Structure formats: C-alpha cells, structure tokens
Amino acid sequence: MMEKALPSEALYFYYGNEKISFTLNAGSSLTDKIRITVKPCGSVAVSAPLQAGNDAVLSAIKKRARWIYRQQQSFLAQNSAIAPRLYISGESHFYLGKRYLLKVVETADERQGVKLLRGRLQVSVRQKDSEKVQALLNEWYKTRAKEVFAMRLETLLVQTFWINQAPPIRLQTMQTQWGNCSPQGRLTLNPNLIKAPRECIDYVILHELCHLAEHNHSPRFYRLMAQVLPGWQSVKHRLDNMAAQILASH
Structure with missing residues (x-):
C-alpha cells in the first residue's frame, strides 16, 4: 500500500509489516522500462520513464516487493558481517x-x-x-x-x-x-x-x-x-x- 502520492522524493510501501522507503526518479530511463535498484547500503531507487503513470510504477514495485526485501536483507547480513573498526595495529x-x-x-x-x-x-x-x-x-x-x-x-x-x-x-x-x-x-x-x-x-x-x-x-x-x-x-x-x-x- 502506497502512503504518499507520486511523484515524490521520499516514498514507501509495506511488504508485510516491513516499511520500505524508496526514491523515484521520473524520466531517468533510456527505455520504457521501470528499473528498481537496491544499493549495498540498503536504499531503494526506482527509475521510470516520464510517460509511466503512478499505477504502472506501483504495480512494478509490488511485483518485485519480495525481491526488494530479500536484497535488503542480504545486504544487511553482509554489512553486519563486516567487523567494526577498532583502530589498532594490524587492521x-x-x-x-x-x-x-x-x-x-x-x-x-x-x-x-x-x-x-x-x-x-x-x-x-x-x-x-x-x-x-x-x-x-x-x-x-x-x-x-x-x-x-x-x-x-x-x-x-x-x-x-x-x-x-x-x-x-x-x-x-x-x-x-x-x-x-x-x-x-x-x-x-x-x-x-x-x-x-x-x-x-x-x-x-x-x-x-x-x-x-x-x-x-x-x-x-x-x-x-x-x-x-x-x-x-x-x-x-x-x-x-x-x-x-x-x-x-x-
């Protein structure tokens, strides 16, 4: 379920009870495709052609909601596995x-x-x-x-x-x-x-x-x-x- 009207710089949806924020860049695609990217930091970016309507963007996000969530969890696990810096010799x-x-x-x-x-x-x-x-x-x-x-x-x-x-x-x-x-x-x-x-x-x-x-x-x-x-x-x-x-x- 979308909580804000498109377009906006800060949007979010729910996958189960998990709230997932994303940014939307309209007109950022060279093709007619809606692109969804999950970055290693966990942030989600959606790129859509100018002619894409809100319904099409929301539909694309909902179809890939499970994948988005799993990608975020995967990056979270990778990041947590990286040992925190102690700033001692040998690091x-x-x-x-x-x-x-x-x-x-x-x-x-x-x-x-x-x-x-x-x-x-x-x-x-x-x-x-x-x-x-x-x-x-x-x-x-x-x-x-x-x-x-x-x-x-x-x-x-x-x-x-x-x-x-x-x-x-x-x-x-x-x-x-x-x-x-x-x-x-x-x-x-x-x-x-x-x-x-x-x-x-x-x-x-x-x-x-x-x-x-x-x-x-x-x-x-x-x-x-x-x-x-x-x-x-x-x-x-x-x-x-x-x-x-x-x-x-x-």
Missing part, C-alpha cells in the same frame, strides 16, 4: 582502492599524525587511544580527499565542454551518497570516496558535472555520461560493490 584500511595495514606507533617525540609508509598507514600518537587514532585518520583522509578531488576535477574538466570554469568543491560525510551538486553549481563530495579507486572517484565527479548540464537523470544526462566516461556502468557497479567495505572503515 586494513582502504585508500584509493587499495588496502593498507594500519600501524599505530606510540611516541613522545614525533608529531601526532598519519603517514603512508612502505605500504602501511602509520599513525603516530602520544598515547594509544582508538578515538584519537580514528580522529587523526579521518583528518588525513579529508586532507587527501581535498587534494585528490581537486586534481581529478581539473583533469576531468577537459572532457566537459559545457563547463567554463571549475566549480567549487565542498566535502561532506554522507551515509547514502557519494556526491551531489547544487543548482548554483557547487559540488559536494563524500570524503570517504577517497578510499575508492581513482576510476570510481572520476565516475562520481563526472556524474555530478553532467548534472550541471542536466539536473535530472534524463536521456540527455545518460548520453553525456556515455560520452565522457564510456562504460560508466561497470565503474558504478564496482563502486556499489565496494561501498559496504569502504564505509565500514569510516
């Missing part, structure tokens, strides 16, 4: 798509901070404390994210003929998004994206740059994506599959 943490062993060094001489040394993420602290290690590591990730995102944006602008100057970048930790853009042209990127491979970073930046030309997920938007990043679907799939592991190291 592995992602950076640019690669795993690095964490080494926590207690020192009274060195400045507290993080260094990437010989395949390890070395965190120097006055006293071993997981919260301090986490704070230093998060700050290092944000610093690297600012530098890498800015460099990748400058490189990728060559491919985006519709942009005259580099848009400003803002970092914001988000639970279900890698990035978004404002109507004013500012890009907001999730600093955790720095843990993903460079091609995935490029995909997210290009995705948002395409939104500067076409704000909705329209056929024109996807034509631009295919032009600037052929085969972007496989890159998106790779990022989606890594999401749980990447965010678990947050």
Whole structure:
C-alpha cells in the first residue's frame, strides 16, 4: 500500500509489516522500462520513464516487493558481517582502492599524525587511544580527499565542454551518497570516496558535472555520461560493490 502520492522524493510501501522507503526518479530511463535498484547500503531507487503513470510504477514495485526485501536483507547480513573498526595495529584500511595495514606507533617525540609508509598507514600518537587514532585518520583522509578531488576535477574538466570554469568543491560525510551538486553549481563530495579507486572517484565527479548540464537523470544526462566516461556502468557497479567495505572503515 502506497502512503504518499507520486511523484515524490521520499516514498514507501509495506511488504508485510516491513516499511520500505524508496526514491523515484521520473524520466531517468533510456527505455520504457521501470528499473528498481537496491544499493549495498540498503536504499531503494526506482527509475521510470516520464510517460509511466503512478499505477504502472506501483504495480512494478509490488511485483518485485519480495525481491526488494530479500536484497535488503542480504545486504544487511553482509554489512553486519563486516567487523567494526577498532583502530589498532594490524587492521586494513582502504585508500584509493587499495588496502593498507594500519600501524599505530606510540611516541613522545614525533608529531601526532598519519603517514603512508612502505605500504602501511602509520599513525603516530602520544598515547594509544582508538578515538584519537580514528580522529587523526579521518583528518588525513579529508586532507587527501581535498587534494585528490581537486586534481581529478581539473583533469576531468577537459572532457566537459559545457563547463567554463571549475566549480567549487565542498566535502561532506554522507551515509547514502557519494556526491551531489547544487543548482548554483557547487559540488559536494563524500570524503570517504577517497578510499575508492581513482576510476570510481572520476565516475562520481563526472556524474555530478553532467548534472550541471542536466539536473535530472534524463536521456540527455545518460548520453553525456556515455560520452565522457564510456562504460560508466561497470565503474558504478564496482563502486556499489565496494561501498559496504569502504564505509565500514569510516
């Protein structure tokens, strides 16, 4: 049973007693099909052509309600199986798509901070404390994210003929998004994206740059994506599959 009228940014339905929320993007399909996607984080996105009516969208969701629920439960089980971070030596943490062993060094001489040394993420602290290690590591990730995102944006602008100057970048930790853009042209990127491979970073930046030309997920938007990043679907799939592991190291 639908609780709100379509279209809306936040909708939900019930599978048994389970309330399942989803977002609807009208006009985001290149075909006449209604597409339903369950992301590794558990969120549900429905894409429908503009000509699809509310009844058709609701019918498609109801037909796949069981599959949606099972997908969510499967991702939930996978995510819960990932051990929580303790921020102690021996753990592995992602950076640019690669795993690095964490080494926590207690020192009274060195400045507290993080260094990437010989395949390890070395965190120097006055006293071993997981919260301090986490704070230093998060700050290092944000610093690297600012530098890498800015460099990748400058490189990728060559491919985006519709942009005259580099848009400003803002970092914001988000639970279900890698990035978004404002109507004013500012890009907001999730600093955790720095843990993903460079091609995935490029995909997210290009995705948002395409939104500067076409704000909705329209056929024109996807034509631009295919032009600037052929085969972007496989890159998106790779990022989606890594999401749980990447965010678990947050």
